[in-house]
Amino acid sequence: MIANGKAGSVPKIEIRGLTKAFGRKQVLRGIDLDVSPRESLVVIGGSGTGKSVLIKCVLGLIEPDSGSIKVDGEETVGLHGEERERVMRKFGMLFQGAALFDSLPVWENVAFGLMSADGVGRHEAKEAALRNLAAVGLGPEVGELYPAELSGGMQKRVALARAIARKPEIIFFDEPTTGLDPIMADVINDLIIKCVGSLGATALSITHDMASVRRIAHRVAMIHEGRIIWQGPVGEIDSTGNAYVEQFIHGRAEGPIKMPVRPL
Numbered sequence: 001m002i003a004n005g006k007a008g009s010v011p012k013i014e015i016r017g018l019t020k021a022f023g024r025k026q027v028l029r030g031i032d033l034d035v036s037p038r039e040s041l042v043v044i045g046g047s048g049t050g051k052s053v054l055i056k057c058v059l060g061l062i063e064p065d066s067g068s069i070k071v072d073g074e075e076t077v078g079l080h081g082e083e084r085e086r087v088m089r090k091f092g093m094l095f096q097g098a099a100l101f102d103s104l105p106v107w108e109n110v111a112f113g114l115m116s117a118d119g120v121g122r123h124e125a126k127e128a129a130l131r132n133l134a135a136v137g138l139g140p141e142v143g144e145l146y147p148a149e150l151s152g153g154m155q156k157r158v159a160l161a162r163a164i165a166r167k168p169e170i171i172f173f174d175e176p177t178t179g180l181d182p183i184m185a186d187v188i189n190d191l192i193i194k195c196v197g198s199l200g201a202t203a204l205s206i207t208h209d210m211a212s213v214r215r216i217a218h219r220v221a222m223i224h225e226g227r228i229i230w231q232g233p234v235g236e237i238d239s240t241g242n243a244y245v246e247q248f249i250h251g252r253a254e255g256p257i258k259m260p261v262r263p264l
């Protein structure tokens with residue numbers, strides 16, 4: 001598990017009453033959630049329950065219909081332009097599909113933010129990129145390859161190196177282990193723990209992978225029908241007494257969560 005400093009009393013991220021609908025589909029129905037400094041919070045929940053929409057709202061990629069998202073005590077809903085940029089500077093993101101630029105060599109993928117947003121020179125940025133690649137267990141020769149030449153697991157490592165390159169205060173992990181075999185998934189979980197810990201960052205993740213939850217989370221929150229229906233320390237996840245959580249963590253088809261399935 002990631003070491004949890006929990007310094008200070010102001011939450012790093014404080015979400016209140018967050019709602020979002022797409023047309024008539026009400027996806028978020030009033031989310032209340034806090035993430036403490038240096039804490040790793042993992043949001044779990046079934047497909048289509050709004051986990052990605054929640055993270056995109058925090059990232060400012062989707063504007064919520066109502067509610068508040070404070071980062072270090074500052075309201076971020078409605079921020080645009082330079083003010084949004086300033087908040088974004090605190091964020092690092094590991095996207096589900098790695099989302100690397102195919103036309104750039106690996107090192108430039110990692111150094112992209114350093115060069116484009118922070119104005120770091122090419123030579124210095126490359127050195128930093130190679131250091132970050134080393135931190136995720138990839139040698140300098142990998143820096144010269146193109147993303148298409150890498151396995152899925154290596155692409156995830158590169159994406160993690162990119163996510164940490166600008167030393168973000170808050171890192172978002174969107175399904176970090178999806179599509180990886182269990183051993184590579186464990187390697188990625190390990191790297192997440194190491195990288196988040198060494199940066200002293202706060203982590204907000206979404207995943208279906210319970211093995212990953214148990215490895216990387218301090219706290220877990222379960223979203224269902226647009227609300228947080230349970231949250232607590234990861235050590236309590238097996239004894240919640242909550243039928244929704246129990247069904248989810250055991251992956252049972254039977255239970256209160258109904259999946260809409262059309263007959264064949």
Ligand SMILES: Nc1ncnc2c1ncn2[C@@H]1O[C@H](COP(=O)(O)OP(=O)(O)OP(=O)(O)O)[C@@H](O)[C@H]1O
Pocket residue numbers: 022025027045046047048049050051052053054
């Ligand atoms: N930009 C959008 N426009 C319209 N509907 C959207 C948009 N983004 C998400 N949705 C809808 O919001 C709902 C929640 O989607 P979301 O991607 O947050 O689910 P999720 O919990 O992350 O699912 P999964 O685990 O399968 O990735 C879905 O019904 C989806 O179709």
